[in-house]
Amino acid sequence: MEPNEDAAPIAPAGVDTDKPSAARIYDWYLGGTHNWAVDREFGKRAVQLWPGMPAMARQNRAFMNRVVEAALDAGIRQFIDLGSGVPTVGNVHEIIRRKVPEGEDATVVYVDYEPVAAAHSTVILEKDEATDWAGLVQRDLRDPEAIFEDEATRALIDFAEPVCVLLIAVMHFIGPHDRPARIVETYRSRVAAGSWLAISHASIENAPEEDTVGVRQMIANYRNTSNPMWLRDRAEFAPWFGDWTMLDPGITRLPDWRPDEEPDDDIRKASVFGWGGVAEKPRP
Secondary structure (H helix, E strand, O other), X not given: OOOOOOOOOOOOOOOOOOOOXXXXXXXXXXXXXXXXXXXXXXXHHHHHHOOOHHHHHHHHHHHHHHHHHHHHHOOOOEEEEEOOOOOOOXXXXXXXXXXXXXXXXXXXXXXXXXXXXXXXXXHHHHHOOOOOOEEEEOOOOOOHHHHHXXXXXXXXXXXXXXXXXXXXXXXXXXXXXXXXHHHHHXXXXXXXXXXXXXXXXXXXXXXXXXXXXXXXXXXXXXXXXXXXXXXXXXXXXXXXXOXXXXXXXXXXXXXXXXXXXXXXXXXXXXXXXXXXXXXXXXXX
């Protein structure tokens, strides 16, 4: 379905709509309406370079949904969604509301530093009457300590109990100068045994050479946005899980992580451009 390009909301105070934003571009890929002309134009150029980009976004969202459902089935009732972006269909709190039995409690903290993501996350949580168990922390995921100490995090997350930490389609916006391995290690160190860590990451490893030209150009174009992008191979991505126990089926192409339906042709073709995995912190 084509998004309604006239439906973009009024920009919140302080939001720069003159420069494309990765969060809003991603929302456009998913068919959302929380984006502006500059984001749509960037997205259209990216799709011209690599037509599989919207399918890549959809498979990341589907992967996240399956991870959240699996974590709930495993008894986890706390979630931190880092780099959550602007609201669109399939938010973590929507899955919780659908899956958690009546009478049971579950909480989620969305984390994003972009004002537009924060503003619209707040609006949707208020609209969904979820603010007593779901909150927004407007922080940069590169500053874990600030996120841990934020008032909303402290109110909603009990770090003595297992937490599912989600880093979905966001670590490829963290450059090598930011020391991504250390960032992820900090999150791992602060959560209780039994916690889960889910990560997905863009890659062109083993992708057909003829399909990588457009992807490389698209990545180069992202360097002109507020969120430059980096590709990484599986060997660089895998150590971020540390000594945690990889959950079946391990690090895989995103559609192959506990699939609940057969992926369509577009999703399967896009699957070679990303890795995903989930690990559990060992219990004593």
